Amino acid sequence: MIDIILDVIIVAFALFLSFISWIAYKKSGMKSIFFLLLAFLLFGIKKTLENLHIIAEVGEGTLEIATTFLELAILLMFFIAVVKRD
Known part of the structure; x- marks a missing residue:
């Protein structure tokens, strides 16, 4: 139960940062800053997908692939945000 509460707080914080x-x-x-915005949004989506199995019947393999892809996209967005010159 505490893990779900913490995940809700994390999603809310990611949306706040977005x-x-x-x-x-x-x-x-x-x-x-736009790439940071995308990274925070993707992080909130990733965390929501990780808990999707609680709400609906979704295959864990599908969720793992989706969350792994989102992790890669988040890292890419953070990297672009750091090296991007405006």
């Missing part, structure tokens, strides 16, 4: 990044992107227009 919102803050969106505001910063709108003010500055920096592409690197």
Whole structure:
């Protein structure tokens, strides 16, 4: 039960960071902040997918592939955000 509560807090925090990044992107227009926004959103989606088996009958193999792909995309977004010059 505590793990579900922590996961909900993590998803909420990822969405909060996405919102803050969106505001910063709108003010500055920096592409690197946009990639941070995408990374935070993808992280929230990944965490939600990890807990999808609680809500619906979904094969764990499918979820593992999807979450692994999202982890790769998140790392790529963070990398682009760090090396991107505006």
